[in-house]
Amino acid sequence: MISADDALERLREGNRRFVSDEVSKDAVASREHRGGATTPQNPFAIILACSDSRVPTELIFDRGIGDLFVIRVAGNIVAPSQIGSIEYAAKQFGTRLVVVLGHSNCGAIIATLQELGLKDSHRAPNLRAIVDRVRPAVEPIMKDRPNVDDEAVIDSCVRANVQASVDKLQHGSLILENLVAADNLKIVGAEYSIETGIIEFFGDH
Numbered sequence: 328m329i330s331a332d333d334a335l336e337r338l339r340e341g342n343r344r345f346v347s348d349e350v351s352k353d354a355v356a357s358r359e360h361r362g363g364a365t366t367p368q369n370p371f372a373i374i375l376a377c378s379d380s381r382v383p384t385e386l387i388f389d390r391g392i393g394d395l396f397v398i399r400v401a402g403n404i405v406a407p408s409q410i411g412s413i414e415y416a417a418k419q420f421g422t423r424l425v426v427v428l429g430h431s432n433c434g435a436i437i438a439t440l441q442e443l444g445l446k447d448s449h450r451a452p453n454l455r456a457i458v459d460r461v462r463p464a465v466e467p468i469m470k471d472r473p474n475v476d477d478e479a480v481i482d483s484c485v486r487a488n489v490q491a492s493v494d495k496l497q498h499g500s501l502i503l504e505n506l507v508a509a510d511n512l513k514i515v516g517a518e519y520s521i522e523t524g525i526i527e528f529f530g531d532h
């Protein structure tokens with residue numbers, strides 16, 4: 328299995344190709360390998376991304392079948408089933424990179440901000456389960472800048488929510504903690520811009 332740093336470089340390169348509209352022969356070839364389903368999977372990165380239809384994970388990294396182990400859930404939140412999926416992939420396939428991928432204009436973040444502005448919320452209980460997981464990350468930002476419609480506020484909240492998910496993965500699982508400490512597992516945050524297609528990895532600038 329390739330290292331976390333090499334995996335990160337592959338993702339960066341793939342996103343550069345996506346942004347510049349180049350078509351990768353590798354990704355196209357692997358899309359054609361549908362017949363090879365009996366070969367064991369060997370994903371080089373685990374991605375926890377939002378379900379938003381404008382954030383199709385393989386496409387924006389220009390990767391194909393078998394490359395990425397993807398978990399998608401509105402707001403890229405971390406609940407026990409997400410942790411379990413990531414533990415499984417890291418253990419089973421030896422994948423050494425986990426990316427939490429948020430994105431601009433995230434509906435789950437905006438819904439949470441709206442919720443914070445409402446005294447009586449009528450949100451359905453299962454949707455509340457998502458909003459309640461986003462809330463702790465965005466509440467401190469809202470206290471300073473209560474204008475829900477401000478794009479800069481939404482973006483700060485998107486990034487804070489990604490960071491909160493990274494922290495939960497780093498400290499909410501003994502299995503992942505041990506892999507980070509002893510086996511060079513890396514858990515990093517990133518934000519996808521729906522406007523430009525560019526993915527910025529946290530700590531890049």
Ligand SMILES: [Zn+2]
Nearest residue numbers: 377379433434
């Ligand atoms: Zn979203």
